[in-house]
Amino acid sequence: MDTILITPDLVRGALEWEHTQRGLLPHRLPAWARAQGDGQLAMAEAQPSGVRLALRSRATVVELDTLRTRVGYRDIPPRPDGVYDLLVDGELAAQATTTGGKTLLLDMATGTTETLPGPAGTVRFAGLPDRPKDIEIWLPHTEITELVALRTDGPVEPVPWTGRRVWLHHGSSISHGSNAASPSTTWPALAAARGGVELLNLGFGGSAMVDPFTARVVRDTPADLISIKLGINVVNGDVMRLRAFGPAVHGFLDTIREGHPDKPLLVVSPILCPIHEQTPGPGAVDFSTGTLRFRATGDPAERAAGKLTLEAVREELARIVAQRAKDDPQLFYLDGRELYGEADAGELPLPDELHPDTATHRRIGERFAGLTFAAGGPFEA
Incomplete structure (x- = not known):
């Protein structure tokens, strides 16, 4: 087995790479933007959703040492281990989990955190076809993952760019x-x-807050297609009212257009979430059943004073896009309920009242592709 130096050209889906004592830590926001956020954002952006190693090789065995950081809640059973997906020539070929790693424990009663140390672990994929092929290892999307060492039984090179369009998407934990x-x-x-x-x-889980620094990152990042999915975190975080939300969205779009004046830009409103459709935030966690669930704690009567619900957010986003699209023919709107609506909630309810399960992720992904990438959609080829 040969040890391969892990360099940024072998990693896709990250914007910056931090050299740690153990290895290479991919980030989905640059350091200057991370410095303007909070601890929730720092944790979420370091969880490598969409980040993957992309290798071209005829190797039949690939080993990857990583040091993970899991997030858990004190006195609550830990979440399942994060999964590594191995894709060969674009097809899912194997899955694996690792051991060890650090644990970030959150105490909901006291609001404190504690980090428990742990060793690095290894994921191993064997029996790969003995031919030149593109190998992708998708990192666990819910575990901060430091890349420590890569070993293969054959030489590797970065997967060359094929000219495929780059789709940059910003959203909440549902997109995460x-x-x-x-x-x-x-x-x-x-x-x-x-x-x-x-x-x-x-x-970014819990962190799609219409933050100006996120808009500047989108503005400055090369992309061919851009979508932003806003609303659920603004409501369940109870971070602004209608008067502030509208101008904030306008400013967000203005900033993106400074760097991408004529690229297709799609604004997506929230999928159906019954607890927040007519009830404002803040949202709260609920462990009364022994599992993590969410509930809305706001008063629906406060909607008259400008408190945001998902219904109000959708109405405002649709109004803003309609207004701006008169002068911006590449600006589009998609109602999130076309991805997951009332009929879907009856068939596939949100298990924790907020986030879709695996089957629902698949449905949303298929519908989004059909509505946007197909002929007649805003992202058609």
């Missing part, structure tokens, strides 16, 4: 992939595969 079973089965990953595009996923 919460409750999806594996990193290549989050809805953006599935939609990108169907659309034949390169995914850059800037979905």
